[in-house]
Amino acid sequence: MDVFLQQVVSGLATGGIYASLALALVMIYQATDVVNFAQGEMAMFSTYLAWSLLNRGAPYWLAFALTVAIAFVGGLAIERLIIRPVENAPVLAIVIVTLGLLVIFNSVAGWLYSYVIQPFPSPFPRAPIRIGRVVFGPHDLGVIGVTLVMLVLLWLFFRFTSLGLALRAAAQNPAGSRLVGIRVGWMLALGWGLAALIGAVAGMMVAPIIFLEPNMMSGILIYAFASATLGGFTSPGGAVLGGFLVGVIENLAGTYVRFIGTDLKLTLALLVIIVVLLVKPSGLFGTSVVKRV
Amino acid sequence: MAALLEAHQLEARYGWTKVLHGVTFAVAEGGITTVLGANGAGKTTALRAVCGMVETSGEICFDGRRIDGRATEDIARLGIAHAPEGRGTFVGMTVEENLWLGAYARRDRTRLADDFERVYHYFPMLRERRRQRAGTLSGGEQQMLAVARALMLRPRLLLLDEPSLGLAPLVVREIFRIVRAINRDEHVSVLLVEQNASLALDLADQAYLLETGRVAIAGPAADLRRDDAIRRSYLGY
Numbered sequence: 213m214d215v216f217l218q219q220v221v222s223g224l225a226t227g228g229i230y231a232s233l234a235l236a237l238v239m240i241y242q243a244t245d246v247v248n249f250a251q252g253e254m255a256m257f258s259t260y261l262a263w264s265l266l267n268r269g270a271p272y273w274l275a276f277a278l279t280v281a282i283a284f285v286g287g288l289a290i291e292r293l294i295i296r297p298v299e300n301a302p303v304l305a306i307v308i309v310t311l312g313l314l315v316i317f318n319s320v321a322g323w324l325y326s327y328v329i330q331p332f333p334s335p336f337p338r339a340p341i342r343i344g345r346v347v348f349g350p351h352d353l354g355v356i357g358v359t360l361v362m363l364v365l366l367w368l369f370f371r372f373t374s375l376g377l378a379l380r381a382a383a384q385n386p387a388g389s390r391l392v393g394i395r396v397g398w399m400l401a402l403g404w405g406l407a408a409l410i411g412a413v414a415g416m417m418v419a420p421i422i423f424l425e426p427n428m429m430s431g432i433l434i435y436a437f438a439s440a441t442l443g444g445f446t447s448p449g450g451a452v453l454g455g456f457l458v459g460v461i462e463n464l465a466g467t468y469v470r471f472i473g474t475d476l477k478l479t480l481a482l483l484v485i486i487v488v489l490l491v492k493p494s495g496l497f498g499t500s501v502v503k504r505v
Numbered sequence: 506m507a508a509l510l511e512a513h514q515l516e517a518r519y520g521w522t523k524v525l526h527g528v529t530f531a532v533a534e535g536g537i538t539t540v541l542g543a544n545g546a547g548k549t550t551a552l553r554a555v556c557g558m559v560e561t562s563g564e565i566c567f568d569g570r571r572i573d574g575r576a577t578e579d580i581a582r583l584g585i586a587h588a589p590e591g592r593g594t595f596v597g598m599t600v601e602e603n604l605w606l607g608a609y610a611r612r613d614r615t616r617l618a619d620d621f622e623r624v625y626h627y628f629p630m631l632r633e634r635r636r637q638r639a640g641t642l643s644g645g646e647q648q649m650l651a652v653a654r655a656l657m658l659r660p661r662l663l664l665l666d667e668p669s670l671g672l673a674p675l676v677v678r679e680i681f682r683i684v685r686a687i688n689r690d691e692h693v694s695v696l697l698v699e700q701n702a703s704l705a706l707d708l709a710d711q712a713y714l715l716e717t718g719r720v721a722i723a724g725p726a727a728d729l730r731r732d733d734a735i736r737r738s739y740l741g742y
Contacts, residue, residue, distance in 0.1 A: 374609060381595055381606050388593045391556065392658070393581035393610025 227459020
């Protein structure tokens with residue numbers, strides 16, 4: 213029972229990271245119908261920025277805040293400078309552009325910071341936390357906390373501010389949004405900025421667990437895809453729930469199903485994607501979009 | 506009366522297809538102008554041209570300033586509210602959120618509560634349904650929501666695209682009654698595109714009849730209504 217609880221909590225922690233990245237994917241997908249394959253590498257690059265700041269002696273939370281701000285502006289700039297010129301191109305062309313971004317970020321990170329694996333600090337205390345007879349890793353609990361705070365803030369933003377409302381409107385109905393005076397182009401850029409921001413937080417939270425290196429996010433991105441597919445690419449809440457589910461399933465399967473272990477965990481994510489696509493392609497909470505041709 | 510909106514030699518095209526071939530029309534300050542015509546005559550395109558939603562040439566002036574070539578969102582910010590054909594509401598959002606969005610471009614957001622009261626006064630059923638998603642409303646209710654949302658901008662000019670389309674006669678009469686009230690009590694000028702000529706001519710003071718992208722007849726609405734020849738050959742009633 214103790215092991216079970218520990219594994220669930222640590223599954224929730226990694227699940228929170230998948231959830232964040234899945235949410236970032238869904239935000240961009242909903243606004244533009246594009247899956248941003250560079251989402252993971254953008255997060256990795258942001259984490260390296262935080263690492264450089266920390267190496268220059270910045271206190272953790274200052275580095276955290278600066279990184280989040282830089283990531284937001286960076287995401288905004290990527291949309292304005294790189295995505296916008298191909299805005300009206302076929303979806304496949306834009307997807308290829310995001311794949312190009314993936315390769316560029318990966319190579320530039322390797323060039324600037326080398327491919328040597330680096331440790332990344334956790335802001336949370338080291339001493340294990342004991343609740344009853346169960347011992348929890350403080351970083352796991354911290355990650356769950358940070359993720360939940362971020363998700364709640366985002367929910368409040370989208371639900372209760374007029375800017376959040378305008379962002380949702382621009383994603384749902386761009387033509388109608390222009391008619392009420394919403395600057396749809398900027399809303400898309402803002403969506404990219406927010407997605408980059410969420411990714412940066414996810415990167416900084418996962419780096420202490422899997423260490424820092426240019427390829428650190430490739431596996432995570434696949435889990436994020438699995439989460440978004442499971443919850444539904446059209447449902448932000450579903451993607452978040454999908455993230456936590458995938459995290460817990462992955463951890464429990466790795467612990468209790470012997471032949472999966474740590475080697476086949478990633479295969480499990482792909483299995484989730486395939487099963488969901490076969491059984492319910494729109495995901496648990498997604499709505500299937502019917503397009504008239 | 507001075508013209509609030511003037512379109513001069515307006516042309517509009519979708520890609521290679523020209524839809525308007527030099528159309529001239531005006532909406533007087535505080536007036537109601539209607540644009541009539543059969544399907545495909547270019548009525549909807551005329552409204553879309555005013556809002557910068559299609560490629561145009563020619564001149565469009567609003568309140569004495571050129572607005573042709575400007576972005577749709579900037580035109581909305583000048584106080585031109587468009588309730589598009591097919592209603593154009595945000596179906597995934599609640600009635601209340603739709604109304605919020607209607608006021609999005611306004612600079613003074615101070616009297617927003619008054620504006621909610623005002624549109625709920627015109628459309629009481631929107632108050633009852635304010636937490637309901639717009640997509641779950643009936644056709645008539647969605648049309649009312651589209652008009653209500655346009656009013657939230659506190660517009661100087663209201664563009665209405667076939668508000669009667671697909672609605673029961675009783676609902677249509679109700680919507681027209683409200684448009685008249687809005688025009689009279691709040692001095693909102695109206696540009697109304699309609700297929701239902703008899704209703705539109707009753708409401709409007711100025712009328713234009715479009716035929717395949719050209720103005721066939723223009724004049725005071727009362728004259729068009731009285732002229733039997735026009736009525737029989739163009740308006741079909």
